[in-house]
Amino acid sequence: MFTLTVRHLTLLSALILLSGCSNFSPWVKPYERQNLADPIMSFDRDPVSVRYINHVYEAREAARGAEGSSGGGCGCN
Amino acid sequence: MAAIKARVAAIKAGVAVTNVLEKIGRWLALLSLPATLQAAVLPEDRVDILYHSFDGGGVTIDGPSVLVRKNIANTVSVYGNYYVDMVSSASIDVEATASPYSEERAEVSAGLDYLHDKTIMSLSYTRSEEDDYEAQTVGFGISQDFFGDLTTVGLGFSLGSDTVKSNADSSFEDQADHRRYSLSLTQILTENLIANLSVETVVDEGYLNNPYRSVRYLDSNSGVGYSYEKELYPRTRNSDAAAIRALYYLPYRASLRAEFRTFSDSWGISADAAELRYTHPFAERWMLELKYRFYDQTQADFYSDLFAFSEATNFRARDKELSSFTTQTLGIGVSYEFRAGFLSMFDKSTVNLYWDHMQFDYDNFRDVTQSGFAPGEEPSYRFDADVIRFFLSFWY
Amino acid sequence: MNTRLRLSTLSLTLLLSLCLSLPVAATTISGPAPDFTLKSNSGKNLRLADLRGEVVMINFWASWCGPCRQEMPELNKLHKRYKRAGFTVFGVNVENDSSEANQMLEKIPVDFPVLYDTRSEVSKLYNVDAMPTTVLVDRDGNLRYLHRGYKPGYEDIYRQQVKTLIRE
Numbered sequence: 109m110f111t112l113t114v115r116h117l118t119l120l121s122a123l124i125l126l127s128g129c130s131n132f133s134p135w136v137k138p139y140e141r142q143n144l145a146d147p148i149m150s151f152d153r154d155p156v157s158v159r160y161i162n163h164v165y166e167a168r169e170a171a172r173g174a175e176g177s178s179g180g181g182c183g184c185n
Numbered sequence: 186m187a188a189i190k191a192r193v194a195a196i197k198a199g200v201a202v203t204n205v206l207e208k209i210g211r212w213l214a215l216l217s218l219p220a221t222l223q224a225a226v227l228p229e230d231r232v233d234i235l236y237h238s239f240d241g242g243g244v245t246i247d248g249p250s251v252l253v254r255k256n257i258a259n260t261v262s263v264y265g266n267y268y269v270d271m272v273s274s275a276s277i278d279v280e281a282t283a284s285p286y287s288e289e290r291a292e293v294s295a296g297l298d299y300l301h302d303k304t305i306m307s308l309s310y311t312r313s314e315e316d317d318y319e320a321q322t323v324g325f326g327i328s329q330d331f332f333g334d335l336t337t338v339g340l341g342f343s344l345g346s347d348t349v350k351s352n353a354d355s356s357f358e359d360q361a362d363h364r365r366y367s368l369s370l371t372q373i374l375t376e377n378l379i380a381n382l383s384v385e386t387v388v389d390e391g392y393l394n395n396p397y398r399s400v401r402y403l404d405s406n407s408g409v410g411y412s413y414e415k416e417l418y419p420r421t422r423n424s425d426a427a428a429i430r431a432l433y434y435l436p437y438r439a440s441l442r443a444e445f446r447t448f449s450d451s452w453g454i455s456a457d458a459a460e461l462r463y464t465h466p467f468a469e470r471w472m473l474e475l476k477y478r479f480y481d482q483t484q485a486d487f488y489s490d491l492f493a494f495s496e497a498t499n500f501r502a503r504d505k506e507l508s509s510f511t512t513q514t515l516g517i518g519v520s521y522e523f524r525a526g527f528l529s530m531f532d533k534s535t536v537n538l539y540w541d542h543m544q545f546d547y548d549n550f551r552d553v554t555q556s557g558f559a560p561g562e563e564p565s566y567r568f569d570a571d572v573i574r575f576f577l578s579f580w581y
Numbered sequence: 582m583n584t585r586l587r588l589s590t591l592s593l594t595l596l597l598s599l600c601l602s603l604p605v606a607a608t609t610i611s612g613p614a615p616d617f618t619l620k621s622n623s624g625k626n627l628r629l630a631d632l633r634g635e636v637v638m639i640n641f642w643a644s645w646c647g648p649c650r651q652e653m654p655e656l657n658k659l660h661k662r663y664k665r666a667g668f669t670v671f672g673v674n675v676e677n678d679s680s681e682a683n684q685m686l687e688k689i690p691v692d693f694p695v696l697y698d699t700r701s702e703v704s705k706l707y708n709v710d711a712m713p714t715t716v717l718v719d720r721d722g723n724l725r726y727l728h729r730g731y732k733p734g735y736e737d738i739y740r741q742q743v744k745t746l747i748r749e
Binding site for chain 1: 228235237332333334335341365373377379381384387425427428430434439440450452456464472482541543545572
């Protein structure tokens, strides 16, 4: 059975650290994010609709969790 | 007894909330740095009016969902949602053991997102009410952008407290508490590819079943060969889910989305879901979406369609949602964006219609409404459902 | 579970805090402004060095960037107000395909020249690491101020800095 352990979280943080922190140069520049800013590249384009369909799945099926996400988009400001 | 339980639950909740607030406090201390910095972006201001409908297996549930979201001073985004389920049920569970019923569930939620530099802190409150069930949930979330805004890490925690009653037995009342812990990592991989990894643990405690449902057991004394008795569930349930999803921008203006999710819990249920979605804008203002989703789950340890005798096991369930089954969904969606200036008070407005056709195929839940079969030999139950989402969205 | 979660959240917090490389939103910069020539919306090629003697505000923007769209009318006001005193705004559009940008300009027209950096050469030259990015160049062609991103209220800072540079 999969459990969220300290090990998993530390590994995740280590992976993040591995990319390097200071003097970081993003491989996708802010001015190259045109496609990512398109609404069709959003995981959650219409939240009211996403909330409902996830509710239907959770009500009819035994599985729950890990449905959402954040990030991406234009990265402006 | 119930009062003491309630007090213990309240103390536990208070401790949990204090712990989380402590952690958030530590986060804030570390992140309160001098000068304005590059920042993440708050969600857009919008109003959505949705009509939803689920129709299948003798159940019809429909109703509205209205969501309003507004930005204040570019640092806070608040939202409110009003949702209603109007249930009209003559489902297989109902047909087998009870009479058709209709009921209404209303849910109100409100929340805010606070933007500070590259961090977004979220708070939400939800309250759901129907005549035999009351649920309240409080949620906290924090998300941080870094590495040139290519990576977003999010942490979430929510605490839910439910009161379960029974229309059939006015003396019945019990509690159920839920805690959810989630971690999310979103990474921009290329100009055209973004991926997300999410994990979530849910811990439930208390009365986790349904006061109306029953299990059946072989009973030679009964005319049909079986009898019913109340179900009995464990009072705890721990589950873990992990999902990975990716969105890819095709060489022409369209996107492909793939998602895979795995789940397992302490009741012995393992489930997997896979989904593929294709979104294609065309003719300047239209958008088409096609979806296929597959879901498969194994049964709970204490599930059985037909027990050997009364009180055969410590825990017993005959809820088809805990049986071994698969669902397949085929969905199609169409969106139309009105021309600019169509409604002067809104920057942008769209009308959308999504139709999902779901096929539920149970391996070991039998259709007792089919007559002429020996107990346990009835055909496996299956049904199709149509899920409709029709909504208008306005950006301002 | 509770102690484990506490430990993991604390370790994650500490690790993440170490990772935060934080450029500031508004900075003073120095050095000669890299010269460039780009096609403009008037059809002519415009070169930065040709504006030596004037204060230039180079604004990097895109049609898909919300804050950029918010900022445009403010920049237009600045341009109209200080043009006679020797000030120009160069709106450098960073998109590979200019059609969306031109569509946006029809809805939000501006008086200052819009230049098309379709090959991202100037964006790279100026190390653009945020959208939008605004750079102020003085009358001698030197870099003076840099702004990353845009939030309502920034235009007041721009005005202050433009006035300072004009008076030099």
